[in-house]
């Protein structure tokens with residue numbers, strides 16, 4: 354059973370009529386490992402002696418998503434269909450708009466279990482579905498260590514203000530997830546006979562190109578990342594064995610590329626932050642539960658800071674600040690100072706196309722933009738430099754904000770994520786403090802290429818991406 358703080362009953366249900374199943378609408382936590390929502394659904398289905406029907410709804414025109422994202426998504430669905438099948442469960446993949454498809458499918462459900470995500474569209478979906486169905490509805494939060502409202506009841510100012518709260522609360526939420534086998538799931542009818550919705554048969558997921566074409570996408574250029582919980586775990590294990598120990602020392606160096614590569618998998622729900630924290634702690638000899646020191650000096654400290662504190666600060670931001678993707682989310686002090694400097698002379702002015710095609714005069718910026726376009730994942734330290742430079746080269750901070758959002762969401766595999774919205778807002782002063790005033794940036798922190806040259810083998814990084822000139 355899931356920890357009770359993760360579980361919210363959104364509707365008690367109202368006279369559902371004859372029922373024949375429990376539905377788990379698997380949308381945000383596309384995995385079988387450390388999936389509190391799945392385990393809750395199995396437990397309730399067993400208690401009710403009903404079969405469990407697991408659904409995923411593919412939205413053909415999800416805002417901002419491209420073929421690159423759909424391929425990763427389909428690979429993840431193929432993988433989870435297989436891991437579910439090993440537990441005697443069938444994944445049904447339907448095509449359409451979740452607020453239409455899920456209520457239709459839930460017509461004969463006794464209970465609808467849904468996992469949780471935090472962006473506006475995800476909250477709107479869940480609200481609309483809860484309103485439309487007549488069965489009991491339960492939401493289970495599984496893509497976070499400390500449930501968002503439990504961690505804090507307000508928008509936090511910075512990492513410093515949320516860190517203490519998370520450290521204090523996290524330990525019980527890092528427990529192993531209890532599992533039990535589904536009792537009657539094979540008896541679920543594969544498809545409701547009257548369903549008007551298109552379904553992608555599980556065997557068709559094996560070759561992503563077919564479903565991609567069906568959704569209207571030409572197969573994209575491959576990236577180094579394959580979607581799915583199996584691939585996520587392989588990346589995690591090689592990171593822990595090869596890079597965790599020196600993570601604190603090496604993670605910022607763009608040439609070394611020492612990151613965990615967990616972000617696309619976390620974004621698509623192919624891995625849980627609880628599993629990452631537990632495995633990393635075990636790898637560092639910590640017996641499964643991390644100690645949460647505040648020093649950030651060891652590889653483990655540093656990873657836990659990123660994957661729990663920073664990531665959950667971003668979730669806090671999008672959950673409590675409805676304008677997370679609009680310029681108005683930037684704090685007053687930062688907007689004021691950027692506006693005071695809006696007419697300062699820019700060293701260069703680039704339009705969105707020039708940026709998109711990595712044709713600026715800065716080989717380091719061109720390198721990280723190229724890395725993002727080609728691989729679907731820019732190095733973490735360079736993302737800060739990338740965003741800061743867009744401010745420097747755009748006619749106004751508002752335009753810079755909009756361009757950064759569009760490019761990030763289009764090309765990053767982990768784009769359209771709370772971390773992306775918080776990361777871009779950070780470039781404009783969110784979750785940061787005022788610094789010494791200077792041209793263009795005012796009191797907002799700025800970054801320059803001298804810093805890159807001083808700290809890293811940045812020419813070698815640019816050479817790798819063919820942008821050194």
Ligand SMILES: Cc1cc2nc3c(=O)[nH]c(=O)nc-3n(C[C@H](O)[C@H](O)[C@H](O)COP(=O)(O)OP(=O)(O)OC[C@H]3O[C@@H](n4cnc5c(N)ncnc54)[C@H](O)[C@@H]3O)c2cc1C
Pocket residue numbers: 604611612613614615616617619620656659660661663664665667731732733734736737740761765767768769770772773774775776777779780
């Ligand atoms: C301008 C800008 C844009 C960004 N866009 C995105 C985005 O679209 N999607 C995204 O997931 N992250 C984004 N980030 C945050 C961060 O850069 C990435 O999460 C990280 O680089 C992913 O690589 P990794 O998984 O190898 O990270 P690691 O360094 O190995 O960290 C492990 C995990 O910790 C979390 N994490 C790491 N850094 C941060 C951070 N600064 N804020 C919040 N969580 C963090 C991520 O979940 C990450 O997967 C952005 C940051 C900036 C400054």
